[in-house]
Structures are given as structure tokens and as C-alpha cells.
Amino acid sequence: MMGEPEAFDISVVRGMKFFDPHVHMTARTTDDYQAMADAGVVALIEPAFWLGQPRTGLDSFRDYYSSLIGWERFRSSQFGIKHYCTIGLNSREANNESLAEQVMEILPLFIYKEGVVGIGEIGFDDQTAAEEKYYRAQLELAKEAGLPVQIHTPHRDKKKGTQRSMDIAIEHGLDPYSVIVDHNNEETVKEVLDRGFFAAFTIYPFTKMGNERMVEIVKQYGPERIMVNSAADWGISDPLAVPKTAALMKMRGLSNEAIELVTYRNAITAFAQSGQIDEADFNTPQNIDQSVKFEGNTILRGGQQPRTDKSSMIIS
Amino acid sequence: MMKESDVVTDNKLLLEIIKTNLTGEGLNWLEAWKASPDQLNSIGKTFVMAPRKTGKAIIQLSDSQLASLKEAGLAYIAQWSIDRLCRVWLLSNLPATDQDKLYAAINQLFLSAEMNEAVALYSALPFLAFPEIWVMRCAEGIRSNIGSVLEAIMENNPYPAQYLNESAWNQLVLKAFFTEKNINLIVGLDERANIELAITLTDYAKERWAAGRKVNPQLWRLVGKFTNEEIFEVLKTGLQHYDQVEQRAIALAVAASGYQPARDYIDTFPELKAVLNTGSLSWDQF
Numbered sequence: 001m002m003g004e005p006e007a008f009d010i011s012v013v014r015g016m017k018f019f020d021p022h023v024h025m026t027a028r029t030t031d032d033y034q035a036m037a038d039a040g041v042v043a044l045i046e047p048a049f050w051l052g053q054p055r056t057g058l059d060s061f062r063d064y065y066s067s068l069i070g071w072e073r074f075r076s077s078q079f080g081i082k083h084y085c086t087i088g089l090n091s092r093e094a095n096n097e098s099l100a101e102q103v104m105e106i107l108p109l110f111i112y113k114e115g116v117v118g119i120g121e122i123g124f125d126d127q128t129a130a131e132e133k134y135y136r137a138q139l140e141l142a143k144e145a146g147l148p149v150q151i152h153t154p155h156r157d158k159k160k161g162t163q164r165s166m167d168i169a170i171e172h173g174l175d176p177y178s179v180i181v182d183h184n185n186e187e188t189v190k191e192v193l194d195r196g197f198f199a200a201f202t203i204y205p206f207t208k209m210g211n212e213r214m215v216e217i218v219k220q221y222g223p224e225r226i227m228v229n230s231a232a233d234w235g236i237s238d239p240l241a242v243p244k245t246a247a248l249m250k251m252r253g254l255s256n257e258a259i260e261l262v263t264y265r266n267a268i269t270a271f272a273q274s275g276q277i278d279e280a281d282f283n284t285p286q287n288i289d290q291s292v293k294f295e296g297n298t299i300l301r302g303g304q305q306p307r308t309d310k311s312s313m314i315i316s
Numbered sequence: 317m318m319k320e321s322d323v324v325t326d327n328k329l330l331l332e333i334i335k336t337n338l339t340g341e342g343l344n345w346l347e348a349w350k351a352s353p354d355q356l357n358s359i360g361k362t363f364v365m366a367p368r369k370t371g372k373a374i375i376q377l378s379d380s381q382l383a384s385l386k387e388a389g390l391a392y393i394a395q396w397s398i399d400r401l402c403r404v405w406l407l408s409n410l411p412a413t414d415q416d417k418l419y420a421a422i423n424q425l426f427l428s429a430e431m432n433e434a435v436a437l438y439s440a441l442p443f444l445a446f447p448e449i450w451v452m453r454c455a456e457g458i459r460s461n462i463g464s465v466l467e468a469i470m471e472n473n474p475y476p477a478q479y480l481n482e483s484a485w486n487q488l489v490l491k492a493f494f495t496e497k498n499i500n501l502i503v504g505l506d507e508r509a510n511i512e513l514a515i516t517l518t519d520y521a522k523e524r525w526a527a528g529r530k531v532n533p534q535l536w537r538l539v540g541k542f543t544n545e546e547i548f549e550v551l552k553t554g555l556q557h558y559d560q561v562e563q564r565a566i567a568l569a570v571a572a573s574g575y576q577p578a579r580d581y582i583d584t585f586p587e588l589k590a591v592l593n594t595g596s597l598s599w600d601q602f
Contacts, residue, residue, distance in 0.1 A: 062428060069430035074462040106428075112364050113430045275368065 010039060010240075010247035016260070017283070020044040020242045021267035022121070022150070022182060022200065022229035025083070026064075026072055032232070032239040033079040034307070039243040042282040043082040045271060046072060047121035047150055050092050052234055058102040061089075065110045073115065082282040084271070086120030086150045087111050094134035095126075104137055111145050117271040118142070120150025121182065124161045127154060132168070139172040148273050149179045150200075153188065155207070162188045166195055180270050182229070185209060186217065193221060198270045202231040203241035211245040215252045223261040227270070322388070326443065329384055330393075330405045337375045337398050345369045346402060355410055356421045363406055363425055364433065367399040375401055392472035392501075396439075403436035404443055412445035419449050426453055431462060438468040441475035448479060455484040458491055470497050477504020486513045489538065493520065499534035500600055506537070514542035518550045525553070533565030533602040540569025543578045551578060555585065561602065563588055568597045 018041045025033070025046050036044075046068055055061060068085040076083035087110045089103045110116065119142040124131050142149045149169065154161035162181060169179050176196035184192055184199045185208070192199040201217070202208045214228060230241035238244065246263040250256075271277055308315070335343060346369075349355065349362050375398050377385070385391050393401065410418055422437070422444070429437055438457050441450050454476055457469050469476060470492045476485065485508050492499060499505065517539055521531045531554070539547060554566050567588040570578045583589050591597055 066428055066430075070434065071462060073431055074464070109360065109364075109428050112361065112368075114367055114432055115430070 010243050012250045013040065013243060013246045013259070016040055016243075016246060017042045017264055018242045018246060019264045019267045020229050020239075021180070021227055021271060022047055022202065022231045023239060024049060024231070024233040025076060026067065027234040028232060028239055030075070030079070031310070033076065033081060036239050036243075037079045037081055039240050041081055041239075041242065043084065043277075044076070045084045045086060045117060045150075045267070047086045047152075048088050048090065049121060049152075049233075050090050054096065055093060055099070058099065058106065061099075061103050062106055065106075069110070069113050069115060084115050084117045084277065086118040087113075087116050088119045088122040088138055088150075089134055090121060091123050091125035091131045091135065091152060091154075094131045095128055097130050100130070100134050104134065104141075107138070107141060108145075111141065111147060115276055116147070117274040117276045118148040118150045118180070119145070120180075121152040122149065123151040123165050124154045125152075127157065127161055127164065135165070136168060136172065139169060139174060142178075143172065143174060146275070148271055149174065151179060151181045153181060153183045155183070158183075158185065159187050163191065166192065166197060169197075170195075178270075178273050180227075183208060183231070186213070189217060189221060189226075193225060198225045198227065198266065200227045200229055200267075203228055203245050204231055204235075204237050206236070211241070211248045214245055215249055215254065218249065218254060218258060218262055223258040223266070225266060225270075226262050227266040228262055229267075326388055326390065327405070327408055329381075329388060329390070330401065330408070330443075333375060333377065333381055333385075333393075334398070334402060334405060336378070336381070337373075338370060338402075342370045342398075342402075346405070349406070350409060356417055359406065359410060359421050360424060363403055363436075364430075366403050366406065367432070370399045370402045372397045372399050374398075389474065399432070400436050400439060403433070404440040407437070407440040408443035410445075415446050415449065418445060423453070431464060434460075434462070434465045435468040438465065439473065442473065442478075447475070450475075451479050451481075451484070454480060455487070458484070458488050463495070466491070466495060467497065471501035472503065474503045477502075477508050482508075482510055482512065486510070486516065489513060490516065490520070493517070493532055493535060496532075499532065499537075500602075509538045509541065511542045514539045514547065518547055521550060521554065525557075530559075531562065533561050534599065536565045536569035537599050537602075540566075541572045541574075543570060543573040543575040545577075548575060548578045548581075552581065555581075560587075564591060564597060565602050567592055568599065 020041055023044050023046060025044070048065060048068060065087055073083040087107065089100055089107065094100050111119065119138050122135055122138050124135065139149060151165050153165060166181065170176065180198040180200050181192045182200040183202045189199055201214055203211050203214060218226060228242055228245050230237060230239050232239040232241065242263050246259050249259045268277060268279060334346065338346070349358065352358060375394070375396055377394055382394060385393055407422060410421060412418055425433065426437055441454060444450060454469060457465060460466060470488060476488055480488065489502065492502060517535050521535060524531045543551065551566050551570065555563050563585065567582050570582050571592055573579065
């Protein structure tokens, strides 16, 4: 609906901390990191996904996984945001079977690394046989590694695809409490919650959930096992979706407890089952004086970058 | 210099520190690996999983352990976390009978190293057998943009000064200045100073001044003893900024030089002449 934009003022949630459990930071600029940090995002999870066009070789996967646990993790730390990731073979590229076989072989090299909080984002895209094969194989890997599973539910034929994803997870003996079913909507949420899974919602313009609808869902189902994310990527998306949704929830009368659960706590509960999240790493309040130097080196929050003044014509 | 006997002694010292810092389960896990028959094949998983078994606390040292570390030139280890120390110990305890196999096993770790793994790998370089085979990896690590990785190579690491050739060494020093590292912590800084580096650094100083930016006073440390007619002109420019820190650094640098015109010129600055005479200026003050 194209009307007057609602004023962008999230001061109602100033001081709250946010956790975005699904955001593709390799596709975002440092402006986004700075905006997220300013809006109160203290930690995030970046799922392994495809790059927008198909990878053609194993090394592309290996280098991508390495970048999630290396460069991107460092880049995030420059803005004081703790970066976790999930590692997996995504549903789309599972259809390249010869490549998929090779990727399955290197996954064990990555899933035991520090800060890898789950196998993800995996599941169905078109719901082909190949997608099912590698979804099942990765569920077994998750069980063996004791890692939560982050499920990408398909955008086409979502209801059936979500059901199938859950059925297969149960079939393989996974505890639904260790599985986060993502990209839910009004049609999928009830069954996901009823069957004991975590229900994640992607607040993403035009194609996925909106945050006004999200408010209604939380009002209807309560905050238990519900989390929101931005899934901000290379498309038209908003890395501030989580804090904005929190602000909207506050303005629409949801309690602080519910907001904290949905925009921070539940995501931590779910993914901390990996044993890789220590809340102390992003929970301590810090007062940062950006001009402070230590032994001639600027010391900002966790090696943070100094700020540029975006409103100025001057770059220096 | 790291002689073979040093490596053995260091290993014993590292293990002693590990034993006083690890609980039963973590220690058992490490010792089980050490006793296992197939270490080169299992190092991948073991190295990666270390923090889960050891935790990540900063190590605690007894006075005698600290003294032993200082004596071995390893005092900087006092700031390490236990997982970093254990990873270094794991790598330095791999069997060194087959150079190619050792290289393959450790190289594999570099390929998929996460941030903290990379820090441990570069920290381990001085403790590895066949030290020359890691020169390319070290030079490549210097190309990283990840701050903690650069620190692990550049600061408190004796390996680069010992094994990098001159042009790779110069890249390390230049990058340390560019990325605002703690220059004082670069091991072998004075020993490896060279004229090529001195010239590049004076060009860099001029670039900074042209941009209205300050020059790290440590820069002059690597320039002073190579002072010639051209470099002297640059030093003069610096002195005429009348910034006390800059002037004192240049004066200290010139004091190490045999170039008389520069030494005479410093004498024309009464404050500098006086402070040099007290003998109280040193590079760790800058």
C-alpha cells in the first residue's frame, strides 16, 4: 500500500538490544552495519546461502564458508556486532548433484568451528528429489554434530513445503525444539508452533511478512518460540527490520517482555543449543568515547571503525 | 634465534603452563590426542574443536612460570587465551619425521581457518618444525585485512624477522604503519631495518604531511641510521613542524646516525640537545 510513510522513529525502543538471526551481511554495506549498531542490534546470524547465481565449483563454496567465519565475522566486529553463522548446502544448489556431493564432504570441516550455531539455511526450494536427498543428509549431520537446524521454507507452495520439511525432520529423529522453521506466514505458523518447532518470521518488503501483520501474529499466538529476522540480502530489504518491528510492537501495545522474546531472547535460546553462543559476548553495556586512543591507537568497541559523517559533502 | 634445543624447552614450558590451566577433561583430551597413533590425520578436527574442550579463559601464570617465559623470550604468551595456547601446542607436537606430510596437514588448516584459528596458526609459526616452509603462508597472512590476524603476525612474533626476506619484511613493517599497529611490539624491528625501507618510509611521511595527517613517531626509528642528504631534508621538514613528540623522535633517530650535518642540526634545537644529553629518551616512550 503506497501511502504516507510512517515516521521512522524507533526511539520508543532506545536502549533495547536486538538479535537478528537471519541476515546476509556479505550482501550489505558498512552503512548497514553502522545503522544496525546504532539501532541496537548487538548480534546476528548469517546463514550460508546461494550468491544470486549458481556456483560452479567446490572452491567457491569453501571460500564462501571461510568468508562467513573469517572476513565477514571480522567486518561485523568492527561495528561492535557479534557475528555468528549457520553453515550448510542451500536448497537451490542441492540440485547440482555432482557439486552437492563434494560440498557434503567439506561440511564437516566447517560445522565444528567456533561461532557456527547451526546447519542452515537448508530445506526445500522447488521440492525436488535432489533437494530432499541433501536436506535429509544434512539433518543427519546436524544430529551428529548436536547443532540446531535453520530451515528455509519454500516461497512457492510454502504450506506443503513447510509441512514436508517438518515431517522429514521428525522422521530423522530431530527434536523440534532444536529446529528453527523460517520464513513463516499466517498460513504456516499454527502448525509449526503446535508441533513444537521454533517459528521464525522474515520481515521483508513486498514478498514476505510485514511487521504490522507480525504484530497481529504475536497478539494471536503469544511470543513463545516466535522470532523475527530481516533476511536482508541483495534484494530490496531492510537490515533494520528487527528494531523497527520492535518499535511497532511497542507502539501497538505489546509488552516489553513479549518484544524482548520475539526480537532477542528466543533467537538466543534456539541457537544457543549449539553451545556456541555466550551472551556475555554481546550483552555487556559499553560506553564508547570514539575519540579515545590507547597507545596511539584508536580503541573503539571491539576494534570498531571510526564514524564518517554521512551528512557532510566532505570526505577526509 | 630458535635453535632446536629451544624448541624442545619451549614445548615443555608450554605443556607445564597448559597443565596448570586446564581441568581434567580438557587435559585428558589433549593427552589422548598426543598419545594417539594418527595425529596428522586427526589434527584437523582436534585443532578446530579445541575451544570446546579447553574453554577460552586467559591463562594464569605462577611467578616462576612467568620468569621462565621471560627467560625464553616468550613473555608475550602471558596474554594468550588457553585455547590459543593449546592450539599452538597441538601444532608444535605434530610428528616432524615427514616434512611433506606435516606441511599438508597444517596447510589444510590455513585454507579453512576461522578468525581465531588463523590467529593460532600464525602464533604457532615460531614453534613449528621446518620453519622455512611457512614463509609463503606468513607473507600471505600479511595481506589479510583481519585485524587480529595481522596482530598475531606482526606483534610479539619472532618468526617474521627471522625468516622473511627483505621485501616481505618491508611489506610487514609498512602495513603495520598503515594499519596502526603497535610498532614497539614488532620483534626484530631494529635488527631488520634497511635502507630500502627507510626510503619508502620517508616517502610515506611526506605523503602523510601532504594530506595534513600526522606521522607515527616510530617511523623515524627505522630511518635515522640511514640518514643521508635526501633523508636529512625530510627530517628538517619534520623538525620544523615544532611538534614536540615528532621532534624528539627525529632527534632520537638522528642520534643513531653518523651523518654529521644532521647531528649538528639537532644541536641547534636547545630543547632537543638537552633531552638527548639526559639519555632519558627511548623508543618505547613513543
